[in-house]
Amino acid sequence: NAGVTQTPKFQVLKTGQSMTLQCAQDMNHNSMYWYRQDPGMGLRLIYYSASEGTTDKGEVPNGYNVSRLNKREFSLRLESAAPSQTSVYFCASSEQGGTAPLHFGNGTRLTVT
Amino acid sequence: AQSVTQLDSQVPVFEEAPVELRCNYSSSVSVYLFWYVQYPNQGLQLLLKYLSGSTLVESINGFEAEFNKSQTSFHLRKPSVHISDTAEYFCAVSDRGTSGTYKYIFGTGTRLKVLA
Numbered sequence: 001n002a003g004v005t006q007t008p009k010f011q012v013l014k015t016g017q018s019m020t021l022q023c024a025q026d027m028n029h030n031s032m033y034w035y036r037q038d039p040g041m042g043l044r045l046i047y048y049s050a051s052e053g054t055t056d057k058g059e060v061p062n063g064y065n066v067s068r069l070n071k072r073e074f075s076l077r078l079e080s081a082a083p084s085q086t087s088v089y090f091c092a093s094s095e096q097g098g099t100a101p102l103h104f105g106n107g108t109r110l111t112v113t
Numbered sequence: 114a115q116s117v118t119q120l121d122s123q124v125p126v127f128e129e130a131p132v133e134l135r136c137n138y139s140s141s142v143s144v145y146l147f148w149y150v151q152y153p154n155q156g157l158q159l160l161l162k163y164l165s166g167s168t169l170v171e172s173i174n175g176f177e178a179e180f181n182k183s184q185t186s187f188h189l190r191k192p193s194v195h196i197s198d199t200a201e202y203f204c205a206v207s208d209r210g211t212s213g214t215y216k217y218i219f220g221t222g223t224r225l226k227v228l229a
Contacts, residue, residue, distance in 0.1 A: 097215025
């Protein structure tokens with residue numbers, strides 16, 4: 001029962017570098033989400049995908065891109081990392097949007113220097 | 114668009130005392146509400162949810178929350194807390210976006226510290 005798997009767990013980048021955060025779920029869920037968590041700000045939605053082949057912007061999409069590669073995988077890319085993107089990133093999935101609860105991965109702690 | 118307010122950023126409480134964590138949401142015709150718990154260095158886990166029906170919902174570990182439509186609140190309560198309840202608690206609401214798809218909006222969280 002892997003649930004939602006995120007890789008890597010930790011990452012340090014220099015300003016301007018790029019990277020992709022990977023997320024995969026094995027629950028056959030339709031919807032997937034990327035959040036960032038910062039102290040005192042709770043979880044803020046970056047992007048989400050209601051179904052395979054669709055993506056929508058959340059509250060804080062600037063500086064990020066996403067790809068819903070297939071039903072299982074939803075990746076988050078930082079093209080040119082900035083110190084303001086230092087955060088803990090969580091991927092989540094749900095059976096369908098609205099009434100179904102979210103299942104979270106354990107997070108990726110990203111530091112941009 | 115929906116929004117969620119958790120007024121208390123930190124709540125210290127002694128073991129075996131009652132606790133209430135407050136959550137208010139912006140009004141909507143229909144609303145689905147959730148409480149999640151986050152233990153250190155982990156992802157969030159669902160604690161309980163309100164979808165419809167009885168306004169009082171309970172979790173398996175003694176927490177309960179009451180949906181109050183007139184006050185647009187969904188406060189979380191526990192009559193007697195344990196040290197193991199020390200964690201951060203997040204209130205969330207699902208919101209139907211302009212594209213017709215649902216997203217989940219979270220509050221800023223309340224850090225519950227249970228003292229011996």
